[in-house]
Amino acid sequence: MSSDSIALPRAETASRPLVDALHGWVTTVDHKRLGILYILYALIFLVIGGIEAGIMRIQLMHAHNDFVSPQVFNRMFTMHGTTMIFFVAMPLVFGFANYLIPLMIGARDMAFPRLNAFSFWLMAFGGFLLYFSLVGANGLYGAGNAPDVGWFAYAPLTSRTFSVGHSTDFWTLGLLVSGFGSIGTAINILTTILCMRCAGMSLGKMPLLAWLNLVMSGMVILAISPLTAAQVMLLVDRYLGGHFFDTQAGGSAVVWMHFFWIFGHPEVYVLAIPAFAFASEIIPVFSRKAIFGYPVMVAATICIGFIGMSVWAHHMFTVGMSSSANTFFVLSTMAIAVPTGIKIFNWLATMWGGKIEFKTPMLFCVAFLFQFLVAGLTGIMLGAAPFDWQLSNSYFVVAHFHYVIVGGILFTIFGAFYYWFPKMSGKMCNETLGKLHFWLFFIGFHLTFDFMHIPGMLGMPRRIYTYEPGRGWDVWNLIVTIGVFFQALGTVIFVTNLLWSYFKGKAAGSDPWDAWTLEWSTLSPPPVYNFASIPVVKSRRPLWDLKHPNDPDWKYE
Amino acid sequence: MNATSVTVAETIQWDRPVRGRVAMFGLIAAEAAIFSIFVVAYLFYTGKSLTGPMPKDVLSVPIFYTICLLSSSLTIHLAVSALRRKGVRGFAVWWFATIALGTAFVYGTATEWHRLIYHDGLTISTNLFGTTYYSLVGLHGFHVVVGLIALSIVMALTLLGNVRAEHAERVDVLSLYWHFVDAVWVVVFTVVYVIGR
Numbered sequence: 001m002s003s004d005s006i007a008l009p010r011a012e013t014a015s016r017p018l019v020d021a022l023h024g025w026v027t028t029v030d031h032k033r034l035g036i037l038y039i040l041y042a043l044i045f046l047v048i049g050g051i052e053a054g055i056m057r058i059q060l061m062h063a064h065n066d067f068v069s070p071q072v073f074n075r076m077f078t079m080h081g082t083t084m085i086f087f088v089a090m091p092l093v094f095g096f097a098n099y100l101i102p103l104m105i106g107a108r109d110m111a112f113p114r115l116n117a118f119s120f121w122l123m124a125f126g127g128f129l130l131y132f133s134l135v136g137a138n139g140l141y142g143a144g145n146a147p148d149v150g151w152f153a154y155a156p157l158t159s160r161t162f163s164v165g166h167s168t169d170f171w172t173l174g175l176l177v178s179g180f181g182s183i184g185t186a187i188n189i190l191t192t193i194l195c196m197r198c199a200g201m202s203l204g205k206m207p208l209l210a211w212l213n214l215v216m217s218g219m220v221i222l223a224i225s226p227l228t229a230a231q232v233m234l235l236v237d238r239y240l241g242g243h244f245f246d247t248q249a250g251g252s253a254v255v256w257m258h259f260f261w262i263f264g265h266p267e268v269y270v271l272a273i274p275a276f277a278f279a280s281e282i283i284p285v286f287s288r289k290a291i292f293g294y295p296v297m298v299a300a301t302i303c304i305g306f307i308g309m310s311v312w313a314h315h316m317f318t319v320g321m322s323s324s325a326n327t328f329f330v331l332s333t334m335a336i337a338v339p340t341g342i343k344i345f346n347w348l349a350t351m352w353g354g355k356i357e358f359k360t361p362m363l364f365c366v367a368f369l370f371q372f373l374v375a376g377l378t379g380i381m382l383g384a385a386p387f388d389w390q391l392s393n394s395y396f397v398v399a400h401f402h403y404v405i406v407g408g409i410l411f412t413i414f415g416a417f418y419y420w421f422p423k424m425s426g427k428m429c430n431e432t433l434g435k436l437h438f439w440l441f442f443i444g445f446h447l448t449f450d451f452m453h454i455p456g457m458l459g460m461p462r463r464i465y466t467y468e469p470g471r472g473w474d475v476w477n478l479i480v481t482i483g484v485f486f487q488a489l490g491t492v493i494f495v496t497n498l499l500w501s502y503f504k505g506k507a508a509g510s511d512p513w514d515a516w517t518l519e520w521s522t523l524s525p526p527p528v529y530n531f532a533s534i535p536v537v538k539s540r541r542p543l544w545d546l547k548h549p550n551d552p553d554w555k556y557e
Numbered sequence: 558m559n560a561t562s563v564t565v566a567e568t569i570q571w572d573r574p575v576r577g578r579v580a581m582f583g584l585i586a587a588e589a590a591i592f593s594i595f596v597v598a599y600l601f602y603t604g605k606s607l608t609g610p611m612p613k614d615v616l617s618v619p620i621f622y623t624i625c626l627l628s629s630s631l632t633i634h635l636a637v638s639a640l641r642r643k644g645v646r647g648f649a650v651w652w653f654a655t656i657a658l659g660t661a662f663v664y665g666t667a668t669e670w671h672r673l674i675y676h677d678g679l680t681i682s683t684n685l686f687g688t689t690y691y692s693l694v695g696l697h698g699f700h701v702v703v704g705l706i707a708l709s710i711v712m713a714l715t716l717l718g719n720v721r722a723e724h725a726e727r728v729d730v731l732s733l734y735w736h737f738v739d740a741v742w743v744v745v746f747t748v749v750y751v752i753g754r
Contacts, residue, residue, distance in 0.1 A: 241682030
């Protein structure tokens, strides 16, 4: 381990004055620094969004609670949803993509470093704009502060009549601005993957993470743009007196629903596909086997990308669409289970017969496998229109999509943190704290979201701010709220672990996991230029080839 | 273990697509998605206005300005081919022609809007037709104006003598955007002046 060469860059930064260091971070166009900025920014918003969730759960802990007013409750669920999707999940996905893709494909930076910085700051200011509504949205009307129209902001709630003041405008502008940032980053990732690969890395030899992020960026380009268009229409309605969603003048509220969910459903896959990417990198390394069925994984991802664009109206079965539309969206929703199932089998087959090491990243990925499966099963239940008519807009739906986003996506993101933290910081994460984080979060997650299905089936609608006692909902809500405290504690341990390991952790060396992709061939943390000389690869696992010159992968691929 | 190097001392044939071109196609895909949403909205709301004026009463087909815009695709193509053949002078002439044709189109839209607003009393808030019409045509017009600004910057650089044959590839990337804006007009024209009228 050459700890000298790792310690050197940090010694330099420490000796510089703080202002200089901050100036360096603000003006940076380096993909690694921007990736870390994205991730830190997302972590801050994760805490904020988590506090909002905690406030809601305390309010719903028992019947007739009055911890917050109904108005505040509405703001909390709106801000929680918007924050978690646009300012936590998206920046986490982009942060890891930014950091890892150039390293994994053997490039020195993204294709457009300045566009990269511009996109990050657009997204950052989108988030600030949303939260500025807390002080700025009162305007002269004295009505409302944070947006309170729900994260999908159905018309006519967003019309001037029902949303006085500027809270909805901050919501719209925040999402519009961060949306431009997302499109910029997606174009950058797409171009980087297609044009910056090192010699020998044909498309079929890319790490799966690069492949999956290629599909993800394509989906961002095609899915965020409709949201941008819809937000422009909403602004036209609110500021120029337009009638797009004004039912009094012939406009249609259902059109907003379609436009929102044309974005909203692909967005789930925009977040899930990078989560699959993390699992596809972590599971093989900790099973000590190459990924099972690489070409099928790629094909299944592209399938998910295509089908994922055509399922959006399964969010709208209760609106009253024609039976042919219902049938189409039921069938397309069912169809997407096929490629997703293929992926789950491939991960299982990768683990089958492997020498599995249950380090923290692997623990999170194994939990992801089972939790994502359950989330998919409730997804199939809700994807059947008659079932959805019964349970749409109930806590069953809330439990389902949190199972996807927390149980599936967030768990792999935690896994990714523990897996790549040594590369980003040069220090190992503390394994004991990591396991403690895992178990606390695991228990908390299952207490909260397993039991949340039940009040949903008992008829508890989402977004109600309190409820009558004696409907059989009380005990389940109490359990759900107790789970939140476990999750919060787990998150505190996680942040503690990151900070402690950053300052006190033991040096990681360039390749602590004995892994096979290119990012582990350079120093930890990597130098600004990533690679002293641009690598040349001959297989999907270049470091395996290097470590096993007598038995390289390229002989078999 | 020190940082391992994965360099193999072999030279292999290694071609990758051009960055600017790929990124422009990405941008065009995103823009196409935005336009699709506006076009769908226009088609869905056609004939759903509760009050007048209606499209058939006030819209006239802008044949001349459409020819201007569409022929600018040809002139920009000629400009880029001229630059590829090191003909900076020919490039400047055709490039200027493109800007002139694009400007004529914007002038056409401006006069049409002026007539609609002051003569026919149609604004963006008058009725559903006004909302969808000004949004869709305005969104396209906005893209033409952005394109004209970009073209003018290249024109200025050309006049200052900074555009040479080796920039043909970059200029060609910009021309992709211009072709896209023209292609969108074909759709907008069909939707607004043929189907929607």
